[in-house]
Amino acid sequence: MGKIIVITSGKGGVGKTTTAVNLGAAMNLFNEDVLIVDGNLTTPNVGLHLGAPEVPITLNHVLRNKAELFEAIYEHESGTKIMPASLSLEELKKLKNNGDRIKHLKGDFKKISDYIIMDSAAGLGSEAQSAFDVADELIIVTNPEMPSITDALKTIKLAEQMKKPVKGVIVTRVRKNEHEMTPDIVKEMLEIPILGMIPEDSSIQEALASKDAIVHTHPDSNAARAYKEIAARILGVDYTPEPIKRKGFFSWLFGK
Ligand code: ADP
Numbered sequence: 001m002g003k004i005i006v007i008t009s010g011k012g013g014v015g016k017t018t019t020a021v022n023l024g025a026a027m028n029l030f031n032e033d034v035l036i037v038d039g040n041l042t043t044p045n046v047g048l049h050l051g052a053p054e055v056p057i058t059l060n061h062v063l064r065n066k067a068e069l070f071e072a073i074y075e076h077e078s079g080t081k082i083m084p085a086s087l088s089l090e091e092l093k094k095l096k097n098n099g100d101r102i103k104h105l106k107g108d109f110k111k112i113s114d115y116i117i118m119d120s121a122a123g124l125g126s127e128a129q130s131a132f133d134v135a136d137e138l139i140i141v142t143n144p145e146m147p148s149i150t151d152a153l154k155t156i157k158l159a160e161q162m163k164k165p166v167k168g169v170i171v172t173r174v175r176k177n178e179h180e181m182t183p184d185i186v187k188e189m190l191e192i193p194i195l196g197m198i199p200e201d202s203s204i205q206e207a208l209a210s211k212d213a214i215v216h217t218h219p220d221s222n223a224a225r226a227y228k229e230i231a232a233r234i235l236g237v238d239y240t241p242e243p244i245k246r247k248g249f250f251s252w253l254f255g256k
Pocket residue numbers: 009011012013014015016017018019045172173174198199200201202204205208223
């Protein structure tokens with residue numbers, strides 16, 4: 001039986017989808033069987049991140065009883081499996097109140113892969129709560145800024161109320177400037193373990209433009225290394241990033 005880890009946040013736009021996609025892809029690099037599910041039905045992005053923006057059968061169809069779960073699974077060339085949600089507004093409207101049916105699929109999801117990484121909607125509304133319902137564990141994503149941390153705190157309280165274990169927090173878009181909250185303060189405020197810190201990295205945008213995960217397109221980038229470190233920690237495997245090889249002036253000059 002697989003484990004369902006839901007990636008959630010209080011505030012929107014903090015890096016949840018980037019984290020779901022890269023954590024899932026990084027776990028797959030460590031030879032795990034991973035399915036990344038787009039549980040953010042109103043504003044789905046997982047397909048866009050992994051080169052499957054428009055697919056005929058999506059999670060929406062499964063929720064409307066129009067398809068079986070396995071029919072909405074697509075395999076990325078890396079071997080990572082993904083289940084996109086529909087980008088169509090019409091499909092979303094047809095879904096009406098069926099979004100919370102996802103909780104009935106929990107057992108079926110767990111049969112598909114060893115790890116199911118589910119992206120979800122931000123906030124504390126019904127869509128976010130539906131994803132909590134299917135979760136075995138939650139990972140909270142935040143930026144090192146006060147609005148994002150206070151919203152993360154509310155998410156943690158909701159998780160407590162719903163009796164869902166929180167594995168920890170991933171702090172993303174870390175710039176290490178003087179205005180940011182330090183890891184110590186984040187830990188003190190949220191009272192949960194920090195699973196890792198992802199630096200602000202322009203390779204993330206480059207990876208998105210090439211519709212792939214940064215752990216595939218820029219494996220030696222700082223953000224990719226950070227995601228691989230978190231994946232290794234979750235899986236309990238050893239991972240020592242290779243030292244970054246910097247090209248000196250002469251190698252640039254003669255390397256061509
Ligand atoms: P959410 O799913 O929480 O709305 P996204 O994963 O879509 O957030 O990220 C929001 C924006 O931030 C995207 O444009 C994404 O490319 C960018 N982003 C996320 N993480 C990083 C990072 N570590 N460095 C730079 N940009 C990032």
